[in-house]
Amino acid sequence: MNLVEVLRNAFTFIYKKAQLWAVGGGITVVALGLGYKFLLRPNKLNRVGVVSQLLIHPLKSGRAVSVALAECQPIGLKYGELRDRHWLVITEDGHMVTGRQEPRLVLVSLTSEGGQMCLNGPDMEQLRFPVLQPDNPIINCRVFSSDIQGRDCGDEVSYWLTSYLAAGKTFRLVHFEPQMKPRRPAETESLYPQREKIAYPDCGPIMLLSEASVKDLNSRLENDVTVARFRPNIIVSSCEAFDEDSWEDIQIGDVQMHRVMACGRCIFTTVDPETGVISRKQPLETLKNYRLCDEAEKHIYKTSPLFGQMYTVSKTGILQVGDVVYKISH
Template identity: 30%
Template sequence: MLQLSEIWIYPVKSLGGIALQHSKVTDRGLEHDRRWLLVDENDCFITQREHPKLALFQPEIAGDFLKISHKDVQESVAVSLFPVLPETTTKIKVTVWEDVVAAFEVSPEVSDWFSSILGFNVRLVYMPDESLRKVDPDYAVSPNNVTSFSDGFPFLIIGQSSLDDLNSRMAKAVSIRRFRPNFVFSGGKAYEEERWEEFTIGTLSFYGVKPSGRCVMITVDPESGTISGKDPLLTLSKYKTKGNKVIFGQNVIAQQQGSIGVNDVVKVQKRI
């Protein structure tokens, strides 16, 4: 039996993740997942690829607020989980890969807090509901498929068996946190999720649309915020490639909205 074993969200892109027992599935990803983003002075997104120390920021949900702390800083900040664009605030256009997305700055004070820790100027921005970022049309199930500030798709699923197989090939095991999935499931064969076209989690239906290409970001140790070496990217590159991409996990689009929870049964209806 396949069973959902972990649920993860990453409210601020490229910061730490939050493990949940239950979550809401929305049209653009799990509720609160990657709705916030740090941008530089050119309003371009920043990530752990260039700034691995971003891993040291840890968000948590505290009532109706997202509290963000840093491992080396005593002070934390909190922002509303449901921010509203003030009438006097102008939306800004931020760049995420090839996409330009309408967003708004959460507050100058919060941006200053991040800037002081990072040592360069950034702004924390939020994607409002009316801002619709389309997924790659080559892999969309519908022309209306959208995502948040994720790299390209609303959800990522990885099997625990896949991680176990990868770790068996390396001198030092890594945690699932390296790969930033939304869904982790137990049972089944290693890497089978990469062949899933249609599946359900609990009562909700999903489409597997594209194996996830991996980059240097998976070499960042989430505990120390440093690049820990060439693994796991190097090991994956020796046996898990598609074209010129290293792959691990499956990108996913939801067919419907609703709620899911840890221990929900996963059923595969169609495989490649």
């Protein structure tokens, strides 16, 4: 090999090394830029609405309790002794009873006062019973296709419910306690993360709906319905109809939530929350005219119209009526 070839090979080697260093340096710069973009740069908050109501439904299918503030926990809203959908009416064999089967349940209110629960209903005397009854038996229950436990609330409560519903069968009330094994929404709704836990809700811990969406629906109905018909936890004002469909991640106060799916609606929406009468028609029929899912999502929602959005809690904290709702842009 002559001197010229030696010098040519040496130059080629150095040139290739320089190319690799340049590429490596470029990759490093890009990686640092992406790291800043996705890890270091703070999320952008865009104001999208205001919390106008907070509703807790202690009794599944029972009347809502409106509160000015609530703890937002991974398993749902909490205010004092009241936890969202932590009490459940069951048959003697443990199967859940909701307003779908017994529409007059929507007129029953369950509140708390001085360490006692207060059960009220039309033409019934108020019944008080302890929040905690550790000596009462634990009953194995069935909520949709999932097994879950509940602490029996006693024979007096059972007699009250059985008398009120007057359906020719015996009903009992159970209470989900913190030490009990919760349900996993992922078992019935694949869009939920495996880690999520719930007590007696249909499928998720938090449901959000805007006032504007209800107003839009009412513009299509002969008789107006109220937000109570749809049993949300968080009601939002100061936004346009169905804006909530696009709020993937939101922040309210210190609380952060992630949207999992829309709320598919069923026959329960046809129960009037003021009379306890089921029509089996409106507003469900009207919702089906304009709120069905895209073809690609039929395997999730089937023929159920979509109204409201289901959220999981990413960061716990306190929610208050009047809080600004922010959409988080990553």
